[in-house]
Amino acid sequence: MAEAISRRIAEGTYPPGSQVPGIVELSAEFGIAASTAQKASAHLCDTGEVRTELGLDTFAADSK
Template identity: 75%
Template sequence: MSPDLDRSRPIWRQVAATIEARITSGTYPPGSRVPGIVELSAEFGIAASTAQKALAHLRTTGLVRTEVGLGTFVADRND
């Protein structure tokens, strides 16, 4: 597990917050691809199910959209 993650809080929420911060800061601009499950698992040292839960949360909040076979992308502000 990444040393930046706090074990006393849900890891998936921390990963989702990190991705959200990157979207807000423009690191991942609208329409750009965000790291997938495998990439997030490697970057944060987490299980694939944890990465999947973080991305599912971001999808639910409307920050990202998933295109089957292509990946997960930052949603346009007008979506």
């Protein structure tokens, strides 16, 4: 799942600053547990591909 989101960011499906689907949406789309989607999202955050804003949501990171 992390690879698919990373690819979508690179391709411009989720341009810099745009909202990325939340954990519930991602777990439903990919047919995975919410905990797995959370781990993948955390990995993307750790690598700087997405950023989270507490109380808001997750967004594609600005271009590097």
